[in-house]
Amino acid sequence: MKSPLHLDLLKEEERLSSSPIRLRVLLPLITTFFLLCALLVWGLFEIQVLGKRKLMANVENAVKSVTPVHAAVLASRDQEKEMRAGVQQLSLYKHARNVFGPTLSIIAAQVPTNIQFTEMRIFPPQTASEPSRSVNPPPAPTNTLERVSLRIAGRTKGSRASESVNDLMAALQTAAFTNVFRSVSIPKGAFRLDTSRNQSALTANESLLFEITCECEPRRFE
Amino acid sequence: MTLDMPFLKQLAPSMKRPLAFSASTLLATVVLLFVGILPERKTIHATDNNLQILNARLTQMRADIANADQQKRKTEEALAERDALIASGVIEPLLGSFAMRGKTLLDPIAQRTGFHIENVRELPPIQLQLPKIHPEQTHCRQPIEFTGQGSYFQITDFITQTESNNPMATLSSLLILAMPNTPENHKAILTFEWPAKGEKAKAPSTKGK
16 A cells, blocks of 8 residues: 655745734734824823813913912012011010119108218110121120119218118118019128218218119010 | 844745834834833823922912902001001101200100200110011111209109100110209219111011022
């Protein structure tokens, strides 16, 4: 029995795939599909961008249209801030105001008959005597408290001279004065003999000098 | 530069064409992805952000505008408050002189109380502390020195009435000296200070933030 002879004349690359869709068709289809999808997405994005740009232009126009009115509102707000800051600064001053008149008026009633005041002094506020050396000096004083003191200098004589000065000090520490005077003291060495007077008169009726320092409520710039 | 790939040479011409087409479409897709889609996506995000910011700004502006009447009222209140404070005793120079302003203010009181003013002198202004929010128009303390004579009660009456008639005037320094020849009459140097307009500060840099 003769077996049939099969002659295979196909080259390797000429053999067909067993798949019903050939690769040479499928591959371009897939890549074309991807390209079309990409084009579609790009198109959609482009439409979206155009829409958003239009929207943005509308919002920008709306912002532009309200800007003058808004600027007026902002100017009014700035003006309010400026006014309030001005009020605050003046309030600092007002809060730091000390009233002396009524207190000084009633001091005279407390002075014993053998005491004579020679001087009453409230020292002026101390300000910086030389310009600040710092690179960025503050635009205004930064201290919120300012010391105020009243110095009373006087003369007394008689057998009860020291008691009279003590009485005066005690009187200055009563409730009538405590709203203005925080503390009352005689500085060391300030109660002394008045040596400038005629020495012969001292023995009979010696004259004494005194100074009383009344530390007042400080001015509070707060 | 040539592409030397033996694998491509072995392919049949019928396969080479679809492969080349596929490769070029794939390349076009990639190019489109990187040149078109991704930048476009970035643009969309950026536009979205800008739009969000702009919308927020517009909303804020509209809210501000809606409160314009309220803001106007607040400003008027602040203005009235400041004007009231200024009217209560912030002094201005009289023809360039604070001394003359002070004399004008206190002469009637001196006449009422009998305190005899002999001299008035303007002292250098003292800077006033600033609040946390600095005003552009600052104020300073303007001391004015009054020298005169009177009895102790005339002097204290003068001080009391000056303080009660001028709610912003403050006695900042005082010197009452006994005079040996006139025991009832004393020399007094009184310094009253008032707030006055100071320098205009530079606009704060934080403004508008």
